[in-house]
Amino acid sequence: GEFSQDVDVMVIGAGPGGYVAAIHAAMLGKQVTLIEKGELGGVCLNRGCIPSKALIAAAHRHEMIKHSEDIGFSVQGVHINWDKIQTWKQSVVDKLTSGVGSLLKSRKVQILEGEALFVSPNEIRVFKGYEVQRYRFNHCIIATGSRPVELKAFPFGGRILSSTEALSLQEIPKSLVIIGGGYIGVELGQMFAKFGAKVTVLEGAERILLGFDAEMTRWVERRLKKSGIDVYTNAKAKEAIQQDDQVTVTFETGNETKQVTADYLLVTAGRVPNTENLGLDVAGVKVNDRGLIEVDNQCKTNVPGIYAIGDIVPGPALAHKASYEGKIAAEVIAGHPSIVDYKAIPAVVFSDPGMASVGLDENLAKEKGYEVISGKFPYAANGRALSLHDSEGFVKIVAEKERGIVLGAQIVGPEASNLIAELGLAVEMGATLEDLALTIHAHPTLGEMVMEAAEAALGRATHIV
Ligand code: FAD
Numbered sequence: 001g002e003f004s005q006d007v008d009v010m011v012i013g014a015g016p017g018g019y020v021a022a023i024h025a026a027m028l029g030k031q032v033t034l035i036e037k038g039e040l041g042g043v044c045l046n047r048g049c050i051p052s053k054a055l056i057a058a059a060h061r062h063e064m065i066k067h068s069e070d071i072g073f074s075v076q077g078v079h080i081n082w083d084k085i086q087t088w089k090q091s092v093v094d095k096l097t098s099g100v101g102s103l104l105k106s107r108k109v110q111i112l113e114g115e116a117l118f119v120s121p122n123e124i125r126v127f128k129g130y131e132v133q134r135y136r137f138n139h140c141i142i143a144t145g146s147r148p149v150e151l152k153a154f155p156f157g158g159r160i161l162s163s164t165e166a167l168s169l170q171e172i173p174k175s176l177v178i179i180g181g182g183y184i185g186v187e188l189g190q191m192f193a194k195f196g197a198k199v200t201v202l203e204g205a206e207r208i209l210l211g212f213d214a215e216m217t218r219w220v221e222r223r224l225k226k227s228g229i230d231v232y233t234n235a236k237a238k239e240a241i242q243q244d245d246q247v248t249v250t251f252e253t254g255n256e257t258k259q260v261t262a263d264y265l266l267v268t269a270g271r272v273p274n275t276e277n278l279g280l281d282v283a284g285v286k287v288n289d290r291g292l293i294e295v296d297n298q299c300k301t302n303v304p305g306i307y308a309i310g311d312i313v314p315g316p317a318l319a320h321k322a323s324y325e326g327k328i329a330a331e332v333i334a335g336h337p338s339i340v341d342y343k344a345i346p347a348v349v350f351s352d353p354g355m356a357s358v359g360l361d362e363n364l365a366k367e368k369g370y371e372v373i374s375g376k377f378p379y380a381a382n383g384r385a386l387s388l389h390d391s392e393g394f395v396k397i398v399a400e401k402e403r404g405i406v407l408g409a410q411i412v413g414p415e416a417s418n419l420i421a422e423l424g425l426a427v428e429m430g431a432t433l434e435d436l437a438l439t440i441h442a443h444p445t446l447g448e449m450v451m452e453a454a455e456a457a458l459g460r461a462t463h464i465v
Contacts, residue, residue: 003134004123007033009333010137012116012124012278015042016319017310018143019100021326025141026107028334033135034104035126037115041097042145043311044319047164050096052187054089055167056350059194071389080195082172089167118279121303139305139333142285142293143326144278146271146311154179154240154267159247161266163188173197175262177249179237181208183349185268186220190352193229200260202235202251209349212410213361219393219412220351232258240265273312288314297339299329307333321345344427348417353393356420359408359427362398371401375433375457379413381464382452383444390414395449397423397433397457404433404458415446422450433457 011022014036022034039046066078104111114128124140126133148162156162161169163184172195178185181203193199201208201224208224208231209217224231235253248261273291280287286302288294293308295301301308307329310322324340331338349355365372376396385391393413399406409423426436436454441447455461 004136005133006136007031007110008138009033009330010116010124010135010140011035011143012140013042013143013145013274013310014040014100014111015143015145015310015322016044017145017322017326018042018141019104019326020323021141021143021309021330022109023103023107024327024330025333026109028330028336030139030330030334031110032107033110033112033137035112035114035116035124037113039097040100040104040111041093042143043147044322045093045096045100047167049319051089051093051167052163052184052191053350054092055085056187056191058085058089059191060352063194068389080172082170086168116278118283118285121283122305124279137305140307141299141326141329141333142278142301142306142308142312143310143322144274144312145322146273146317148267149270149272151179151267151269153238154265156267159242159245159264160240161264163266163268166264166266169264173263176200176264176266177202177247177260177262178266178268179249180268180270181205181231181233182211182268182270183209183351185266186224186349186351188266188268189229190224190227193227194352198228198262200230200262201232202237202249203231203233204236205233207233209351209355211347212349212355212357213363215396216355216357216410216412219353220349220355223352223392230260271311271317275312298332299325299340300332315342316345316347318345318347344424346420346424348420350417353390353413354416355410355412356416357408357410358420358424359406360398361408361410365398365400365407370407372398372407373401373404373433373457374398375453375455375461377449377453377456377461377464379446379449382446382449384446384448385414387444388414395419395453397436397450397453399433399457406431406433406436406454409450409453419446419450422447 008031009025011018011034022032026032114126116124123136175198177200178189179202181201189199232253235251238250240249247265250259275291284303292314295313299307309325311317328338328340346358379385379391379393396410398408406426433454441451452461
């Protein structure tokens with residue numbers, strides 16, 4: 001047969017799951033080989049988290065430049081150089097992906113370009129053009145990630161975009177219809193709206209951003225509407241007809257059938273795991289009916305020596321969850337008794353106002369049988385928020401009543417994404433409301449709201465009654 005090269009740890013996919021796993025396994029003294037068929041950094045760095053956040057930041061800046069009348073600016077004739085914004089976005093991506101390359105090299109990770117396919121429970125073939133190479137491994141971490149769902153009625157192409165094309169459009173659309181009011185649809189919709197596009201969001205469920213507490217999403221909905229974005233909930237998209245340089249989308253809402261015509265249709269209806277063309281059946285790795293690989297609390301699949309992490313396993317499809325699992329899998333391979341603990345995975349939406357949550361909200365905590373106390377503090381009562389002229393939202397902390405152990409937190413408002421970190425630590429450590437309340441927070445900062453929300457739960461907030 002074919003000659004097989006022996007490798008110790010084989011990692012398939014160089015996204016935030018795979019490259020982090022590779023670095024950590026190497027740091028733990030393992031010989032690591034990492035296979036990637038596309039670009040280092042995976043979806044997150046190349047067509048997900050990073051480019052989207054760069055464009056969102058640029059859009060926010062544009063809006064701030066144009067609309068600071070309230071605090072004494074009047075600005076005329078703001079020129080948007082879209083090519084330059086795209087170039088800048090790409091430069092951010094390139095810096096990070098080349099950084100990942102250098103890190104892997106410094107850790108002596110062998111990088112292979114090509115597509116991996118299992119040919120047995122401990123062997124893969126790697127295809128690169130017409131070249132094929134065979135490898136036998138002791139351990140393998142599968143981290144092949146996910147791709148956008150393609151809906152039958154709305155195949156990608158022409159005027160119908162996935163998030164990937166939307167992040168690299170040659171022009172700012174004058175109008176845009178989005179199917180799917182999840183975080184990707186809302187983030188990208190708001191970004192284009194801030195650059196002047198007329199945006200329509202079609203959401204099938206009763207409200208947008210369904211994974212989050214309605215108490216939080218209400219603030220985002222209100223802002224979307226105020227900024228002229230049309231949001232249809234309980235809306236069923238039926239068909240899209242492309243003609244000339246436009247696309248017309250037909251949808252049902254209530255008992256009505258409506259149509260909206262726009263430059264582009266963006267479909268953000270979820271993600272599919274990349275598990276079907278990997279030869280998993282040949283390796284014997286079980287996949288569930290959603291195409292996800294079931295794993296235990298050490299990221300182990302049903303096949304000894306094969307692990308799976310990131311978007312291809314159940315749980316939230318988020319970069320930091322993929323990286324976390326990558327570290328655990330690396331430690332388990334190195335013989336450590338590590339297990340995953342998901343009680344403190346933050347979830348963030350880079351909307352405006354931003355949203356972030358960690359741990360349990362009040363309803364979930366009650367469902368789990370906790371007696372709950374909570375404290376809430378509004379941005380409107382925080383000096384820093386007011387001086388930033390951005391003071392809509394709240395910080396809420398949920399704790400168990402008897403000892404005040406922090407169970408979770410929800411934040412809507414500016415810098416929610418950064419503020420949630422302290423609360424993630426609190427949940428992870430089993431910190432109490434007293435711990436947060438007695439931590440001296442610098443003044444004037446948004447972080448003071450965390451202290452005050454904890455104080456509010458204890459019935460002694462300084463700046464609210
Ligand atoms: P991926 O990043 O998908 O990487 C998998 C890699 O495996 C790819 O590079 C692929 O080419 C490679 N591969 C696949 N099959 C093979 C094969 N057979 N052989 C070799 N290589 C293979 N998450 C957040 O946490 N925060 C955010 O703000 C955020 N924003 C997002 C915005 C957008 C628009 C999108 C689309 C996603 C966003 N995400 C965000 C989600 C995040 O990108 C994913 O959760 C994350 O990338 C998953 O990491 P992963 O390592 O599992 O897989």
